[in-house]
Amino acid sequence: MSWFAALRDTARTGLTVDRALTDPKRAVRGAVAVALVLFPTLALGGARLATSAAMGAFIAGTATFQRSFRPRATLAVAAGTGLGISTFLGYLAVGIPGAFPVLLAVWAFGAGLTWAIGPTAGIVAANTLSVMLIVVQLPVSPLTALGHGLVCALGGIVQALVITLWPIGSWTAQREALADTYAELADYARRLRQDPTAHVDPAPFMTARHAAALTPWQDRNRPPELRGLRGLAERIRPTLAAIADPKVGAPEEGPERDRAREVLAAAAEAMDALARAIRSGDPLRLPSSAPALTLVARTEGPELRGAARRAARRLAGLLRGAADALDRGAEDTIDTPDVQPGGTLRKPPLIRMLPTALRAVRRQFRPHSAVFQHAVRLAAVVTAAYLLARLAGFEHGYWAPMTAAMVMRPDFAQTYSRGVARLAGTSVGVAVSTLVVQLARPGEWVLAALAVLSIGGAYLAFRTGYAVVTACISSYAVFLLGLQEGNPLVTAVERVGLTLLGGSLALLVYALFPTWQTARLGERLAEWLAAAGRYTAEVIAVYDRPAAPRGREVRGALLDSREARSELLQAMQRADAEPGRHASGLPGVSRRQLDRARAAVGHLGRVAVLLEAHLPGPDADPVPGAAEFAEELRLATALAAGALLTGQPVDFGAVREAQERLERQLADASPGVQRDVVRAGTRLLLQALKDLERALRAGGTAGSAGRREAEPTGR
Secondary structure (H helix, E strand, C coil), X not given: CCHHHHHHHHHHHHHCCCCCCCCHHHHHHHHHHHHHHHHHHHHHHCHHXXXXXXXXXXXXXXXXCCCCCCCHXXXXXXXXXXXXXXXXXXXXXXXXXXXXXXXXXXXXHHHHHHHHCCHHHHHHHHHHHHHXXXXXXXXXXXXXXXXXXXXXXXXXXXXXXXXXXXXXXXXXXXXXXXXXXXXXXXXXXXXXXXXXXXXXXXXXXXXXXXXXXXXXXXXXXXXXXXXXXXXXHHHHHHHHHHHHCCCCCCCCCCHXXXXXXXXXXXXXXXXXXXXXXXXXXXXXXXXXXXXXXXXXXXXXXXXXXXXXXXHHHHHHHHHHHHHHHHHHCXXXXXXXXXXXXXXXXXXXXXXXXXXXXXXXXXXXXXCCCHHHHHHHHHHHHHHHHHHHHHHCCCXXXXXXXXXXXXXXXXXXXXXXXXXXXXXXXXHHHHXXXXXXXXXXXXXXXXXXXXXXXXXXXXXXXXXXXXXXXXXHHHHHHHHHHCCCCCCXXXXXXXXXXXXXXXXXXXXXXXXXXXXXXXXXXXXXXHHHHHHHHHHHHHHHHHHHCCCCCCHHHXXXXXXXXXXXXXXXXXXXXXXXXXXXXXXXXXXXXXHHHHHHHHHHHHHHHHHHHXXXXXXXXXXXXXXXXXXXXXXXXXXXXXXXXXXXXXCCCCCCHHHHHHHHHHHHHHHHCCCCHHHHHHHHHHHHHHHHHHHHHHHHCCCCCCHHHHXXXXXXXXX
């Protein structure tokens, strides 16, 4: 993609306006909290103190609109505390010659590093930087600086108090996440009827897992019907795949395939009903025939046999368990056949997560880390913009570094799309609000009311687009700062010019010192290959020692594989928006070969899913040789991941030899479903590894991986 095309596409993305609005009740609640801070502070402390208080309340409210399943009150308090500290330090430093630019650079660097914790932390940290720039104007005494910091923190506390006293949809996000998982399972079952190797979207499962990580208070107060359903959904997913797959499930053609399609259609109807009940909280209403609860009970017509019949029985038990959980508000452990206990994730309080967050930040102190490079860029651009505005003699020079801080993100697409949206939104917002101030000349109380209305509009437009949100925020800042003395028209011209300066500087520096996701695609693929190999090996090892408790190891390996796959897909999506040639990031490997390799690794993950669907019970007979094969697979995929990064050829000859030994042992073992499943699964696994070798061979062909879907099944 050329630079022109990349800039055109990112600009179009930044200026896109969606008609969707945030929940109006939440927007009104956030604006009310800002008003509860702004008006009393204006009456008691004056315009300057009111500015600090209102900025604190606004940013704390913004934090509660970020995607998070934590109690919103906790986020508001954390954001308010950070705002108070940044304001206090900023006021102290501005009175010491040369100290404020140093503090600004250090704080910006730290704000950039917080992206290692997550997007919410990164956005809140950037907002604390903006507030530091806005409210710090003149030197004050340490006591006054402390007062400004406290009123900023007060804004966060008031937001938290309003959220606590005025709860809105307390469990809506968790319900939506869980319902989306069952809706995706229903769609997946329908796709499997036509394509037995169709893939499932893992995003709803990952989101549901994050939603299920509760604080102790949440765990005590969550609706009983939300208990246990996520674990059941995780077990339903591989069971559906096992029924549909022609290698380990129903035959590709014939009466059994028709019966499998009936089972999948019935399961889809049942899961649609489950999704509706979870989303609304209403009683479960299954289809009138309720076929999903008697999937294998009928005697007329064709029947499923072998592994397919076993998977169908397991699916029926899982669906009955889900229906019972909704009907009776069951505990996390559902007492049904084929359902294993699924524990509840626990999310510690924010203060207990501090050591984990610090470790995540410390791991980013590497020159090649995208987060570290973003922190360096942010510190350099914000400090340079501040100094340039000061040297030019602008009275409101903070608009330039503030724009840079709000625009810059760790990747190209977000930085440029937000940059264009920020420039457009700020220009419109400043122009309109300044025109209102110039023509109406409102008093300070009217200005305060207009500021509250603007921030309510910003809260309401969070889903509409960043350009609209920026226009509302710019109007809010104009009305709020209009409480202080100055010529509104001159100030408006300055703000627009400084916005252009800060935004342009941010975009220019990113172009000169970029962080390309393309260069990291090979690393992401290698991580997914190693994780998928560990997951598959853990599943196969269970067949050798079914009585050994290995559920935690299998679950952990699954989550690692799913996370690695998600990171690769996100990196590829961001790389596609970057200018320049779309390389693979691997020595001697083209982007086309990378796509084929990704399909092969996805096929490897799918084999693990099929094998997991037939995991033996503790009293089952062991499959001899499975553990030895699993260990060989784990080692081979780890070595292959290292070979990918160093440009060495990928070879799975050792796995093929291990599979031959396993075949000989299986031939001598007693017949059984478990043996047949392992034999079929390992053969599919070898085909996936062969496809991977072909995909990465210089000048090679894609093999069967190239003929499969570009986006394979993975978990």
